[in-house]
Amino acid sequence: MSKKSFRQAINEALRQEMQRDPRVILMGEDIAGGQGGSAGVVDAWGGVLGVTKGLYTEFGAERVFDTPISEASYIGAAVGAAATGLRPVAELMFVDFVGSCLDQIMNQAAKFRYMFGGKARTPLVIRAMYGAGFNAAAQHSQALYPLFTHIPGLKVVVPSSPYEAKGLLIEAIRDDDPVIFLENKVMYDDEEEVPDEPYSIPFGEANLTREGDDVTIVAFGRMVNFANEAADRLGKDGISCTVIDPRTTSPLDSATILECVEDTGRLVIVDESSPRCNMATDVAALVAEQAFDALRAPIRQVVPPHTPVPFATVLEKLYLPDAARIESAVRSVMAYKKAKQDA
Amino acid sequence: MTDLITPITMPKFGLAMTEGKITSWNIPSGAQVEAGQEIADIETTKITNGYESPASGTLRRQIATEGETLPVGALLGVLAEPAVSDADIDAFIAKFQADFSSDNAADTPADHAEPIMVSVGDLTLRVQEAGQGDATPVLFIHGFGGDLSNWMLNQNALSTDRRTVAFDLPGHGGSSKNVGDGTPAGFAATTAALLDKLGITSVHVVAHSLGGAIALELAKTCPQKVASLSLIAPAGLGQSINMDFIEGFISADRRKTLEPVLNYLVHDKTLISRKMVEDIIRFKRLDGALQGLQTIAKACFPNGRQAEDLRSVLASFAGPAQIIWGEADEVLSPNDAKNLPDTIPVTLLPQTGHMPQLEKAADVNAALIKLAK
Numbered sequence: 239m240s241k242k243s244f245r246q247a248i249n250e251a252l253r254q255e256m257q258r259d260p261r262v263i264l265m266g267e268d269i270a271g272g273q274g275g276s277a278g279v280v281d282a283w284g285g286v287l288g289v290t291k292g293l294y295t296e297f298g299a300e301r302v303f304d305t306p307i308s309e310a311s312y313i314g315a316a317v318g319a320a321a322t323g324l325r326p327v328a329e330l331m332f333v334d335f336v337g338s339c340l341d342q343i344m345n346q347a348a349k350f351r352y353m354f355g356g357k358a359r360t361p362l363v364i365r366a367m368y369g370a371g372f373n374a375a376a377q378h379s380q381a382l383y384p385l386f387t388h389i390p391g392l393k394v395v396v397p398s399s400p401y402e403a404k405g406l407l408i409e410a411i412r413d414d415d416p417v418i419f420l421e422n423k424v425m426y427d428d429e430e431e432v433p434d435e436p437y438s439i440p441f442g443e444a445n446l447t448r449e450g451d452d453v454t455i456v457a458f459g460r461m462v463n464f465a466n467e468a469a470d471r472l473g474k475d476g477i478s479c480t481v482i483d484p485r486t487t488s489p490l491d492s493a494t495i496l497e498c499v500e501d502t503g504r505l506v507i508v509d510e511s512s513p514r515c516n517m518a519t520d521v522a523a524l525v526a527e528q529a530f531d532a533l534r535a536p537i538r539q540v541v542p543p544h545t546p547v548p549f550a551t552v553l554e555k556l557y558l559p560d561a562a563r564i565e566s567a568v569r570s571v572m573a574y575k576k577a578k579q580d581a
Numbered sequence: 582m583t584d585l586i587t588p589i590t591m592p593k594f595g596l597a598m599t600e601g602k603i604t605s606w607n608i609p610s611g612a613q614v615e616a617g618q619e620i621a622d623i624e625t626t627k628i629t630n631g632y633e634s635p636a637s638g639t640l641r642r643q644i645a646t647e648g649e650t651l652p653v654g655a656l657l658g659v660l661a662e663p664a665v666s667d668a669d670i671d672a673f674i675a676k677f678q679a680d681f682s683s684d685n686a687a688d689t690p691a692d693h694a695e696p697i698m699v700s701v702g703d704l705t706l707r708v709q710e711a712g713q714g715d716a717t718p719v720l721f722i723h724g725f726g727g728d729l730s731n732w733m734l735n736q737n738a739l740s741t742d743r744r745t746v747a748f749d750l751p752g753h754g755g756s757s758k759n760v761g762d763g764t765p766a767g768f769a770a771t772t773a774a775l776l777d778k779l780g781i782t783s784v785h786v787v788a789h790s791l792g793g794a795i796a797l798e799l800a801k802t803c804p805q806k807v808a809s810l811s812l813i814a815p816a817g818l819g820q821s822i823n824m825d826f827i828e829g830f831i832s833a834d835r836r837k838t839l840e841p842v843l844n845y846l847v848h849d850k851t852l853i854s855r856k857m858v859e860d861i862i863r864f865k866r867l868d869g870a871l872q873g874l875q876t877i878a879k880a881c882f883p884n885g886r887q888a889e890d891l892r893s894v895l896a897s898f899a900g901p902a903q904i905i906w907g908e909a910d911e912v913l914s915p916n917d918a919k920n921l922p923d924t925i926p927v928t929l930l931p932q933t934g935h936m937p938q939l940e941k942a943a944d945v946n947a948a949l950i951k952l953a954k
Contacts, residue, residue, distance in 0.1 A: 239755060405866060435758075437866040443835055449855065 242432040244425045245289050247400035248365075251407040252290065252327060252404070254436045255559070256297050259325060262411060264302045265312055266329030266365075270294035271304070285329055287426055313364065317347045317416075320362035324425070325411060332378045333366035333420060348391030359414040363407075367423040368396075369460060369510060370558050374423070376546035379554075381511035383458070386418045387487040393417045393441055394488040398462035400430050405439035406485060422460040422517040442489035446498070450478030453568050454498040456521050457481060457508035459511035461540075461559060465508050468564035477572055487517055495521060496529050503534035504571045508559050513541040516574060535574035538567040586673045587636045587660040591645075591838050593653045594625055594942075601625050602650040603657065603808035610643050615924060617943070621657065626856050627820050630734070633943055639663055645777055655681065676894030689936030696729065696745065696755065699748075701774045707755035708748040708775070712740025717808045719780050719953060721747040722772065724790025724816070725877060726752030726830050730866070731789060734942035739787075746784075748775060750792075754864065760873040763815065765791065765889055769798035776806055785953045789813040789938060790913065793880060797891035800898050809952050810895070810902040813945065814910055814935050816881070817891035824885045826912050831874050836862060848909040848934040903952050905945055907933030 242250065256262045269290045270283060271282035284291025294302040305312035309330060316328035330336060336343065343364065350358040370379040375452070386394045393415055397403040410417040448455075448469045457465035462483040469479040480498045484491055499505050505525055509518040518539040525537060540559045548554050589599050601623045607943035608620045619631035620640065638660035645657040656677050659670055698710045709729045719739045723731045729747035739745050750768055752760035761767040772795060776784065785808050793815020800807045808825045816822070829842035836858050843853045843861070864870055881888055895902060904927045906915035912935040928948050930941045938945045 343898070401863075433755075433867060436868040437863070438868075439866060440834065446836070 758869030
């Protein structure tokens with residue numbers, strides 16, 4: 239056990255699974271260092287933020303290869319490779335680029351098991367960076383996990399810390415269905431204790447990072463850290479919060495969310511994806527429909543505005559949810575009094 | 582005047598403990614307390630434990646407030662006789678706080694020794710060492726599903742005049758996940774090899790639960806290595822075992838299912854902290870951990886009974902031995918300690934479950950120190 243960054247945890251998960259299973263291969267733009275052609279420096283890059291660095295050197299060109307800048311072709315190739323016996327991990331770089339290969343994911347990989355009567359397996363992982371706060375502008379900053387969550391047949395993982403990332407990525411690689419694994423690009427240098435041994439965290443099982451009596455906060459990915467920060471601050475004022483990290487948006491651990499709301503009676507949802515048809519609206523609908531009687535205050539969503547992610551630093555900061563906004567949402571549901579109290 | 586004043590400071594429950602939180606004061610300011618009386622509850626990241634007063638006197642001041650987190654050694658309160666003036670107590674507190682902040686800056690790293698990894702044959706074992714001195718070393722052997730942190734309230738207490746060693750058995754904690762045949766005899770062979778590797782010829786063995794059966798196997802095969810046996814709720818002395826615990830521990834894969842299983846371990850269920858449950862879940866997620874536990878359970882508890890009867894080994898053991906058991910043990914029955922030779926003292930602890938070394942650390946430590954003298 240030692241402290242590892244989010245980046246190191248992901249690298250270690252890839253390395254250990256490649257050691258364990260020769261069918262695991264990596265493909266993507268610049269993941270090996272720009273040797274798509276004959277030129278280039280061996281293992282120079284490891285992807286744009288260095289996550290796969292060292293793997294080309296260890297496993298060679300047959301298992302770690304750079305692809306042309308054509309998402310449609312290499313994601314399609316990865317889907318085909320998965321359908322025919324390999325376990326590819328394809329890196330999409332920025333998740334914002336999914337538009338050019340959505341058919342391969344949405345209409346092919348996600349549908350194979352169903353269309354072929356349960357006889358086809360597609361053990362594919364697509365890794366991609368998501369999220370604002372990196373000053374990467376509107377075309378490289380979206381949090382598109384709701385888009386994938388919407389598609390039956392895909393599993394969608396949004397890890398919130400280095401420990402979570404390693405265990406969930408190993409689970410993703412061992413899973414026989416296509417998995418979209420989304421890494422918040424602002425978190426790569428976050429550090430925590432991560433076991434050296436391989437381990438896997440099951441999908442569809444939420445993690446409670448805080449337990450309290452007053453308010454349930456459901457948060458996704460990087461937002462879990464902000465929710466913890468807000469919960470710790472609120473705790474000093476005697477407001478105790480449960481913080482739920484669902485880990486996977488598909489499958490979603492709705493049972494844990496409902497149980498916690500039954501206990502606390504108040505719900506705040508934190509989601510950095512665009513506010514229409516996102517995870518916050520999904521969870522709000524779930525709770526409104528199935529735990530309405532438990533609610534003692536309206537559900538509050540802490541989400542960005544419905545705009546492209548701004549490039550200007552001050553505007554980007556204004557755009558993203560943060561601990562202060564979560565804190566004030568929690569205080570508002572605590573302060574809520576029903577207009578028509580029982581006589 | 583200061584010898585009439587006793588500072589109450591944040592205790593160090595475990596080697597890794599650097600700070601603790603006062604969850605509650607059990608004694609109001611101004612009340613009389615006896616030495617050994619539980620005066621406060623202190624929570625660490627691993628456990629909540631009653632803190633026993635180091636002396637008798639009047640609790641003149643509560644310095645720490647409930648909910649406050651303070652470093653080990655920080656002043657929590659002050660005990661003194663009523664004759665001591667408030668001014669003297671104020672002066673004592675002021676001096677203590679001034680000295681403490683400067684001491685704290687020069688924190689001794691030796692106190693926070695990290696576990697080391699030791700190669701024994703094909704295995705890598707996680708080993709926590711503490712203490713030094715000429716007295717015969719102490720070896721701690723944990724039980725099924727445990728790890729070296731099971732001794733967090735005991736290892737320091739025995740390390741004042743000797744070397745002490747706690748380790749994770751194969752398949753447990755941070756050690757290799759290969760458990761071999763999973764029998765106590767197999768683990769005893771690994772334990773003997775670890776002692777050889779560490780250059781230790783003879784130890785006082787302190788062993789818990791399944792570790793007790795391992796200790797007895799060690800005493801059978803390598804009697805020269807075992808200076809004494811302190812067996813805490815040991816396996817190997819009877820047939821019955823709570824298989825709901827064993828099977829539940831193996832099958833539980835989330836907090837909600839594991840917590841009720843861990844409740845079998847203690848009489849005071851509040852001791853099972855969130856962190857303890859999470860640590861065990863994290864251990865169980867490691868590749869190979871589950872298979873290791875299954876192999877051990879199959880080898881040690883086939884058909885829901887204990888496979889090995891080691892009573893004769895204990896009865897014929899030449900060195901001193903003792904047994905410590907919680908009367909409210911829900912995993913192994915303290916009745917198993919009956920009908921042993923009179924030369925083996927049995928300490929039965931009231932209102933104590935399967936882990937007396939955590940629940941009644943002070944009593945257990947006193948018994949362990951007595952035998953190791």
